[in-house]
Amino acid sequence: MYIPAKYLKEEWDVQEELIRSNPLGTVITYDEDNNKLIANHIPFYLYIDESTGKKYLHAHMAKVNHQLPLLKNGKEILIIFKSSDSYISPSYYPTKQETHKVVPTWDFGAVHCYGIPTIIDDPIWVRDQLNNLTNQQESKRLINWEVNEAPENYLNLLQKSICGLNFEIIRTECKLKFEQKMKRQDVDGVIKGLKLDNKLEVSDYVEKCNN
Template sequence: MFQPPQYQENDLKTLQQFIQQHNFATLMSYNSTHERIEADHLPFLFDPKQGLYGTLTAHIAKENPLYTHIKHGQSVLISFQGDQHYISPHWYPSKKQHQRTVPTWNYMVVHVRGYLRCIDDKKSLLALLGRLTRQHESTQAMPWKMKDAPAEYINALLNDIAVISIDIESMTGQFKTSQDRPQEDKISVAKALKNTAPHMSQHIQQHTD
């Protein structure tokens, strides 16, 4: 993606935290059979301790074309998107001074590149599903567990899905959060986004002098 220097986010811990918080992402791969780019939307688990930048895992249906055209070590791009929002010139106090303002769009995104592997064994699949379940059920008053469903039902479903694993080779962050605006404009934008884009609002406040 095009990256103006002022919007680049290069801190590794910040990028890792971002993809953990916004783990539903778009995986883009090349389908050599049909000679086109494919996009799959998946919830990922991130393990920062594996490899230089970490490892991502997810599961897909075996009916998904991704499963049939995957090759060991295929290069893929995964896009993690956080808060994004239209920014009105009316939010800028500086507009009253000179009128030299136009609308724009703020957004927070991290791109991950890596190599894709497919894992078909049930042990790995069960472990992944267990971690996904615990992660997403942790906010529930009565968390659902896999053992709540009949074992034969779970086993039947396992036959239809596979684990994909991505060894991350690079992370690229772009947080366009009004960095080019005067101090008073940043504060005003942060207030305007407090309810509709809270993560972005917080990020602007943290990076306001």
């Protein structure tokens, strides 16, 4: 990923926050036999082993998914997580009124995770992953739904069609592009403009990256 120095974020806590807040990852593999790239969008649960410090992404996918064989070949893959993003209008910038030397841009954040996946066809592991992912998302609701509220025979039937994906994160790249090169008055103008346009998550990122 192309990352100018001012947009580079190497701190893990920043990357962790982005992944947990935006758990739908894009899984990218390369099929050397057919010279094709394949991408799928899968929600992940981030697991950190406190005893070793190793970081893992846990997920599940359909056994009939055409990407599955490429996750068994022991080769490195890429999983991308992306923050909320927004077009940035030149009208947000106060200096537009002074010089007009401003142009549109796009603000976004992304984490690229690299590693080698392992496919796990174990119903207990898969059920734990389903519980963890569900609890992660339901914790944001007032009333939390739990996996065990569904009939057990129904869950068992559905589980037969999926398998687990365990991905150890070996290395990461992180880019947060949120107006870091702009003058303070223009940063404040973007924050105000995004809030008026009800793009609060992007506005929050602009504030965090410029404080």
